[in-house]
Amino acid sequence: xxxxxxxxxxxxxGDPILRxxxxxxxxxxxxxxxxxxxxxxxxxxxxxxxxxxxVGISRRLFVAAEYLDEEEEAEDTPLKSRVKQLxxxxxxxxxxxxxxxxxxxxxxxxxxxxxxxxPRDLRVRVQYQDEYGEPKxxxxxxxxxxxxxxxxxxxxxxxxxxxxxxxxxxxxxNEHRAELAEMQRRARALIKELKEA
Numbered sequence: 001x002x003x004x005x006x007x008x009x010x011x012x013x014g015d016p017i018l019r020x021x022x023x024x025x026x027x028x029x030x031x032x033x034x035x036x037x038x039x040x041x042x043x044x045x046x047x048x049x050x051x052x053x054x055v056g057i058s059r060r061l062f063v064a065a066e067y068l069d070e071e072e073e074a075e076d077t078p079l080k081s082r083v084k085q086l087x088x089x090x091x092x093x094x095x096x097x098x099x100x101x102x103x104x105x106x107x108x109x110x111x112x113x114x115x116x117x118x119p120r121d122l123r124v125r126v127q128y129q130d131e132y133g134e135p136k137x138x139x140x141x142x143x144x145x146x147x148x149x150x151x152x153x154x155x156x157x158x159x160x161x162x163x164x165x166x167x168x169x170x171x172x173x174n175e176h177r178a179e180l181a182e183m184q185r186r187a188r189a190l191i192k193e194l195k196e197a
Contacts (some may be wrong), residue, residue: 003037003165005036005037005040006037006040006041007037007040007044008037008038008041008055008056009053009055009056009110009169009190009194010041010045010050010054010055010108011053011054011062011109011190012057012109012110012111012183012184012186012190013109013159013180013184013187014111014180014183014184014186014187014188015056015109015190015191017053017056017058018053018054018109018154018157018159019157020053020058020156021061021155021156021157022058022059022060022061022154022156022157023058023060024059024060024091025059025060025061025090025091025127028090028129028132028133031061031088031090031131031132031133032131032132032191034059034061034131035053035061035063035088035131035179037055037132038052038055038061038062038063039063039065039086041055041191042063042065042094042108043078043080045077045108046164047108048063048064048065048067048078048147048149049063049064049065049147049148049150050062050063050064050108051151051154051155052153052155053154053155053157054108054109054154058165058193060090060091060092060153060155061076061088061089061090061091062089062092062151062154062155062157062193063087063088063089063149064086064087064089064148064151065084065085065087066083066085066086066087066144067079067082067083067084068082068083068084077172077179078108078143082130083172085149086137087131088131089126089128089129089130089138089148089151089152090128090129090130090131090133090146091118091128091129092127092128092148092152092155093126093127093128094121094124094126094127094148094152095126095127096123096124096125097121097123097124098121098122098124099121099122099123099141100119100120100121100122101119101120101121101122101142101145101146102116102117102118102119102120103116103118103120103143103146104116104118105118105146105150105160106160106161107150109159110159110160110161110180110183112179113172113176113179114157115134115160115161115164115168115172117164117165117168118146118160118163118164119163119165120145120146120150120163121145121149122141122142122145123140123141123145124140124141124145124148124149125137125138125139125140126138126140126148126152150191160176161173161182169188171196
């Protein structure tokens, strides 16, 4: 990873870009650099995935990482040095889904908030292009399948709270009303700051 990589400000809940369907990537010049910047931003924020709309770029692209288990590495080891596998997925499409899992998710755009009731498919097959435009296919299950579905949702303008069953979603919003309102305030402040920059 390049020491000169850019760390982007992450857009927060309440920012309209998080609710927009991202546009397909057609030209790949600049995509490797964008992917590198997304990785650096993700590592800095302590995440497992980051989609372009989360940094204000409405393109169908996300990055994700598989990390070594904490048991295999000391917990205070920097995140970047615990990477097992990195993924850059451009224009991803899930072509096959199977099974069901319910688990915990958080989101860098909803910092500090988690739900352990998020339903996802257990196994997925995803067709995508890498950062150079090369076609790829990946079969994923369990946690990696969850990460891919979460990030792909960002490209559709969806957040993990949209996946919650109605009762759980209402409970989540009621429980975190103050934090969500504060995120919306911060989202507006960041948009204003970026417009003025």
